[in-house]
Structures are given as structure tokens and as C-alpha cells.
Amino acid sequence: MTEIHCELLQDRIPEVVSGRERWSAEEAAHLSRCADCATVERLLVATSALGRDVEARFDATPAILRVAERLRTEGRREVSPVRRHWIAGLVAAAAVTVAVLSWPGSGAAPDFARQEQSFLTELDSLDTAELAIIADELAPPLSALGASEGAEPLDLDSTQLERVMRSLEG
Amino acid sequence: MRSFSLFTALTLGAVLPLVAQNPQATPRDSTIGPQEVEMRDRIQENFLARAKEQMGLNDEQMTKLRAAEQRVATKRRGIEQEIRRLNGTLAEQLRPGIAAKEDVVTKSLDSLGTLRVSYAAVFKEEQRELSGFLTPVQRAQFYRMREQMVDRVREVRQDRGGRQSPPRQRQ
Numbered sequence: 001m002t003e004i005h006c007e008l009l010q011d012r013i014p015e016v017v018s019g020r021e022r023w024s025a026e027e028a029a030h031l032s033r034c035a036d037c038a039t040v041e042r043l044l045v046a047t048s049a050l051g052r053d054v055e056a057r058f059d060a061t062p063a064i065l066r067v068a069e070r071l072r073t074e075g076r077r078e079v080s081p082v083r084r085h086w087i088a089g090l091v092a093a094a095a096v097t098v099a100v101l102s103w104p105g106s107g108a109a110p111d112f113a114r115q116e117q118s119f120l121t122e123l124d125s126l127d128t129a130e131l132a133i134i135a136d137e138l139a140p141p142l143s144a145l146g147a148s149e150g151a152e153p154l155d156l157d158s159t160q161l162e163r164v165m166r167s168l169e170g
Numbered sequence: 171m172r173s174f175s176l177f178t179a180l181t182l183g184a185v186l187p188l189v190a191q192n193p194q195a196t197p198r199d200s201t202i203g204p205q206e207v208e209m210r211d212r213i214q215e216n217f218l219a220r221a222k223e224q225m226g227l228n229d230e231q232m233t234k235l236r237a238a239e240q241r242v243a244t245k246r247r248g249i250e251q252e253i254r255r256l257n258g259t260l261a262e263q264l265r266p267g268i269a270a271k272e273d274v275v276t277k278s279l280d281s282l283g284t285l286r287v288s289y290a291a292v293f294k295e296e297q298r299e300l301s302g303f304l305t306p307v308q309r310a311q312f313y314r315m316r317e318q319m320v321d322r323v324r325e326v327r328q329d330r331g332g333r334q335s336p337p338r339q340r341q
Contacts, residue, residue, distance in 0.1 A: 119243035131209040
């Protein structure tokens with residue numbers, strides 16, 4: 001009679017449970033005598049049955065088709081390096097277009113002509129607030145406001161009255 | 171001729187420091203907005219209206235003065251932009267802890283000298299053109315008005331950084 005080692009027999013239990021192998025008479029006799037090997041066998045038989053009914057109801061073919069379709073779709077979304085360059089170019093062109101269209105003035109082109117008209121070049125480096133200071137101080141002369149000599153004070157508009165008040169204040 | 175040289179020196183002394191002393195004061199034309207354009211136009215028109223009143227100019231003189239100043243301004247603006255660029259280069263070279271490139275510094279200084287001469291030449295050209303339709307007194311009046319404007323712009327710029335300028339008597 002050949003001696004049966006528990007460890008070697010337990011290693012074969014999954015194969016037998018799956019039906020790929022069969023116990024020999026000696027192995028079967030060992031299992032009937034060895035409580036440890038019998039316990040492992042019962043455990044593996046029980047676990048191998050888990051989910052068997054789910055597998056029976058699961059139709060793998062549609063799932064595989066859906067996965068394949070999903071992979072194809074995701075593959076299309078992957079942007080190639082060449083397309084990235086095109087997209088970057090389009091984004092840059094759009095940015096330039098927006099910048100040109102939002103340039104001050106109603107036209108699409110920068111208003112260089114108007115900038116050249118200003119001969120007071122010292123104003124070039126002033127920001128809006130600083131320009132406002134200068135503009136406020138450099139009010140037009142009364143003669144440029146169109147006030148006639150015979151006009152009554154009440155005939156002056158607010159700007160003209162302000163200029164008169166300033167001149168009176170010195 | 172001697173008085174003209176003094177005149178030139180005075181103008182350069184008044185205008186060039188605006189450009190030379192502030193390398194960071196880059197022209198704002200690249201980012202100018204409609205509000206700034208409108209204010210510059212308004213300042214210029216008010217300046218011209220005052221000039222007309224104070225100098226007693228007729229319409230023909232006004233038209234010629236405007237045209238002459240626009241021509242000069244184009245040249246002056248180009249020189250000022252180049253001076254700002256060179257001042258920026260010098261400021262870059264003179265940063266503490268970084269060895270300056272002597273050839274770059276030398277070239278920049280030489281170019282600045284050339285530009286100052288060019289600035290004087292533009293001033294002489296401007297005076298020559300103005301003398302064609304303005305009397306010497308009117309030219310001097312216009313020069314003083316420009317000088318006052320340059321001085322006031324310098325004061326406003328020096329007030330950058332939150333300092334308040336002293337109240338200035340309105341003209």
C-alpha cells in the first residue's frame with residue numbers, strides 16, 4: 001500500500017473537484033480516514049459552487065461586444081499628436097481673432113492712426129488714472145466752450161459754470 | 171544762434187528726463203484702451219484750444235501747428251521708444267549681483283548719445299517748421315506750454331505708487 005501524503009493529496013483536490021482528475025482508490029480511502037484532507041475537500045467543493053448559477057445566466061457574448069464597442073469609441077477620443085497640433089493652432093487662431101476683434105474701436109484693425117494723432121508724446125506712458133488727472137486739470141478755455149460775452153450766467157451749462165467758478169477761485 | 175542752442179538745451183533738459191529717468195515707463199500704446207484714447211484726444215484738443223487762446227492763433231495757424239506737431243511727434247515717439255528700450259537694457263545689465271556685459275553697456279551708451287543728438291535735431295527741425303507760420307513770441311509761448319505739460323506729466327508719474335501729488339493750481 002502506497003503511503004498518501006496529505007499535502008500532495010490536497011494539492012490535487014481542485015483538479016478533482018473541477019472534474020479534470022479523479023481520485024484513485026487509495027486516495028479515496030485516505031480521504032475517508034483523514035479529517036484534514038476531507039475538510040479541505042468539502043471547502044473547495046463548496047466554494048467552487050459559488051456563483052455557478054450567475055455564470056449560467058450570464059450571456060457573455062453581448063457583454064464582449066459592448067466592451068469591444070466601448071474600446072473602439074474610447075480609441076477615437078484619444079487625440080493623436082498631429083491632431084493636437086491642429087487643435088493648438090486653431091485655438092491660437094481663435095485667440096488672435098478675439099484679440100483683434102476686441103481691440104479698442106469699432107473696426108477690426110488696431111487704431112494706430114488715432115495713436116499717431118496725439119503729438120503730446122509725454123502722455124504715452126501715463127495710465128488711465130494719470131491721464132484723468134491731466135485731463136481734469138487741462139480744462140478747455142472759456143472761449144472754446146462757446147459762451148458769448150453777453151450771455152447771462154444762468155445761460156451757461158454745468159461745464160461752463162464750473163470753468164467760471166475755477167477762474168474766480170484763481 | 172547762441173540763444174537757439176540754449177533754447178535747445180532747455181527743451182532737451184525738460185523733455186528727455188521724462189524718458190531717461192524711468193526705464194520702466196514703457197509706452198502704453200500696445201495696451202491702450204478706448205478710454206485712454208479718448209482722454210489723450212481730449213487733453214490734446216484742450217491743449218490746442220488753450221494754445222490758440224493764449225498765442226492768439228488764427229485757424230490757418232492752428233491747422234499748420236497741428237500738422238507740424240504730428241509730424242514731429244512721429245519722429246520724437248520713435249526716439250523715445252528706443253531710449254526706453256536702451257534704458258531697459260542698461261537696467262538689466264546693472265542689476266546687483268550680475269556681471270554686466272561691457273560691450274552691451276558701451277553699445278547702449280553710445281546709442282543713447284546718438285539718440286540725444288537725434289532728439290536735438292528733431293527739436294531744431296520742429297522750430298524751423300514752426301517759424302514758418304508762428305512769430306518768435308508765439309513759438310516761445312508754445313514752448314512754455316509744452317514745458318509746463320511735460321513738467322506736470324513728470325509730477326504725475328512721480329506720484330505713482332500711492333503718493334498723492336500736492337494740489338496744483340488750475341490753469
